[in-house]
Amino acid sequence: MTTTLITNLTEVFTADAAHTVIKDAAILLEDEKIAWIGSAAQAPAADTVIDAGYRAALPGWVDSHSHLVFAGDRSAEFVARMAGQDYAAGGIAVTTAATRATSDYDLTRLLMGRAAEALAGGTTYLETKTGYGLDVEEEARHARIASTVVDKVTFLGAHLVPAGMDAQEYTDLVCGEMLERVRPYVQFADVFCERGAFNEAQSRQVLAAAHQAGLGLRVHGNQLGPGPGTQLAVEFGAASVDHVNYLDDADVTALAGSWESWDPATRTGAAGTVATCLPACDLSTRQPLAPGRELIDAGVQIALASNCNPGTSYTSSMAFCVATAVLQMRLTIEEAITAATYGGALALGVQDLVGSLEVGKRADIQLLNAPAVAHLAYRPGMNLSGPVFRAGALVVG
Ligand code: NIG
Helix, strand or coil, X not given: CCEEEEEEEEEEECCCCCCCEEEEEEEEEECCEEEEEEEHHHCCCCCEEEEEEEEEEEECEEECCECCCCCCCCHHHHHHHHCCCCCCCCHHHHHHHHHHCCCHHHHHHHHHHHHHHHHHCCEXXXXXXXXXXXCHHHHHHXXXXXXXXXXXXXXXXXXXXXXXXXXXXXHHHHHHHHHHHHHHHCCEEEEEECCCXXXXXXXXXXXXXXXXXXXXXXXXXXXXCCCCHHHHHHHCCCCEEEECCCCCHHHHHHHHHHCCCEECCCCEECCCCEEEECHHHHHHHCCCCCCHHXXXXXXXXXXECCCEECCCECCCCHHHHHHHHHHCCXXXXXXXXXXXXXXXXXXXXXXXXXXXXXXXXECCEEEECCCCCCXXXXXXXXXXXXXXXXXXXXXXX
């Protein structure tokens, strides 16, 4: 066993249940795990000592929602949107055509480049989705490629009905042969439950088939308007419902109800459905921001994620999401960081492994080129990313 002490930390924000902040701190690692956190003055001896140079430390980001397996460019669509055009999911077909035409080698390199960008920004645990393949061979290919690069893969064959195909016929394909082919590579399945994508009955069919196949569930819900997505997610015990821009009182009540057996003070009990807010997407599509403040106040566990994709949110910057959540969604800095770390871990079911700096957890730690974590929102848009440790190893210098 090798021990490493990271010391001269101005503060450590642990993202534990009490939102503990330790000033003038140090963290002891034993191999890939956190063994001790406390005041630098009381730090134990270690084989190696790393001088953090008076930086703040926090958990690596857990980005629980991204769509990184894609090729092509949709900047013209973005420009048109900024000129007043509405987002309608039709652009997915543009990316699908470009992605289908890209070799395994090139697609893998594109994905690796995006994962490396995320890591450089402090993301140490990453989920990504399929959903730009939309036929059996392509969805299986994208799932296989994704599984070689990221931590968790979500099957999103139910992203859009391909042009020229009957919606029910395609839903049957997603729930049958396509699901069977992607199954070895994925841990979750998702459905875009929205007008213009999959209706309630089709979404139910996808969720039931994925559950039957033993996958965890998520739903893209209430992104472009009110609808059944959030309530379906709760009904099926989904790990998360993502977007949640247009919620009514019944949606919030259903989400809160799903957390009734969870004790936030001890973080024990039965986890409910995480409401994943995607503020970068909300800005890029000019949708109302997800009601993160109201959800927290209602007792719902929320996550913040990048939703990095070529259509609605072409950024993997979790720092940008945190700053927006603080400045625009009225979260405190502690709530926003916790949503982008522990919240993401809850949404992926890996909260016992990552998402907070606590003894026994994997040492996924990011250092900021700033003396306090508040700088993430206090200095929005600045690149404050410093060294990053993943499983105890320095992966960004
Ligand atoms: O999460 N909402 C659906 N899927 C993506 C956007 C996909 C695209 O436009 O390429 C999202 O925003």
